[in-house]
Amino acid sequence: MSSLAQLVVLLLVLVGVLVVGALVYLARRHPDWVQPLLVGLAGVTALASPIAPVATR
Template sequence: MSTLALLVVLLLVLVGLLVVGGLAYLARRHPAWVQPLLVGLAGVTALAALITPVVAR
């Protein structure tokens, strides 16, 4: 893997952690939003599962 690809992966991981942290904060702050947040998190997981093989090439 090239250095640029590794940097892009690192940035994607950092942004993903930031988004997950924001979702966790919202779920703790607004318990009624937990169900929609879980659906959104499942969507992000599916997206990551689709992107991972592309990045691995």
């Protein structure tokens, strides 16, 4: 895998970790928001699916 592809994967993983961390924080601070946050986590999962083919090259 080229260094550019590795950098892109690293940046996408870091952004994903930040988004998931923010969602977990919101779920802890506002328990009644858990259902919408689960939809957000499903969105993060959908965003992670295109990363897998890039990371395996």
